[in-house]
Amino acid sequence: MNFFDLFFPKKCCGCGKFGSYFCDSCIKNILQQDLVCPNCEKNSIGGKSHPLCQKRYGLDGLWSLGIYQAPLKKAIQKLKYKFVSDIAESLIDLMIEYWAKYTPQFIDEIKKDRGEGWIIVPVPLYVKRQKWRGFNQSALLGKILASKIGLEYTEALKRTKHTKPQVGLQGWERKKNIKNAFSFNSKFLNPNSNILLIDDVWTTGSTLKECCYILKRNGAKSVWAITLAR
Ligand SMILES: [Zn+2]
Numbered sequence: 001m002n003f004f005d006l007f008f009p010k011k012c013c014g015c016g017k018f019g020s021y022f023c024d025s026c027i028k029n030i031l032q033q034d035l036v037c038p039n040c041e042k043n044s045i046g047g048k049s050h051p052l053c054q055k056r057y058g059l060d061g062l063w064s065l066g067i068y069q070a071p072l073k074k075a076i077q078k079l080k081y082k083f084v085s086d087i088a089e090s091l092i093d094l095m096i097e098y099w100a101k102y103t104p105q106f107i108d109e110i111k112k113d114r115g116e117g118w119i120i121v122p123v124p125l126y127v128k129r130q131k132w133r134g135f136n137q138s139a140l141l142g143k144i145l146a147s148k149i150g151l152e153y154t155e156a157l158k159r160t161k162h163t164k165p166q167v168g169l170q171g172w173e174r175k176k177n178i179k180n181a182f183s184f185n186s187k188f189l190n191p192n193s194n195i196l197l198i199d200d201v202w203t204t205g206s207t208l209k210e211c212c213y214i215l216k217r218n219g220a221k222s223v224w225a226i227t228l229a230r
């Protein structure tokens with residue numbers, strides 16, 4: 001136990017038991033529902049876009065650790081609004097454990113073309129909000145994931161427009177709100193890159209879809225959305 005843990009001991013996000021962010025019994029409540037196609041949100045093996053749903057500048061797949069309910073919901077809220085940043089590492093560990101256990105081929109695939117292959121890109125936060133909050137949770141998650149599985153991490157997107165928080169907006173309002181909110185940081189990305197686009201939650205997908213559009217318009221070959229919850 002380190003000094004920090006002594007004053008801010010880790011508590012389970014499910015039942016409140018001290019010791020870790022997810023105790024052995026609550027960890028089972030991080031439900032990995034069937035994965036869905038990011039376009040029609042109907043079941044799809046591995047979360048891959050159905051061939052008929054695939055759009056030219058659209059996402060190639062969506063993978064989420066679990067559904068947005070306790071204890072995952074609580075963990076994300078702690079990370080995002082209470083700035084408990086070391087929770088990010090526990091969540092990424094769960095993600096990697098899951099891949100290793102159930103879909104080892106996914107790890108093989110993303111690590112296959114190392115160097116010119118899969119790159120981790122976070123959904124950016126508007127500068128003012130990031131200053132106020134102190135960190136971008138998607139960037140934090142992306143950096144941890146990249147270092148743990150040995151992939152490149154790059155901030156290939158910038159947020160150029162201040163948008164209203166998506167919370168409370170309807171689907172079409174979200175889409176309109178987020179339109180043209182991002183721009184491309186060309187110096188950071190080689191053409192033909194395969195990208196894992198990282199965000200904390202998939203709600204309607206409008207933010208991740210808009211980010212994917214910008215990446216693909218700028219030469220990305222394939223883009224998968226990776227989120228903690230959906
Ligand atoms: Zn618990």
Ligand SMILES: [Zn+2]
Pocket residue numbers: 037038039040041042049050053
């Ligand atoms: Zn589909």
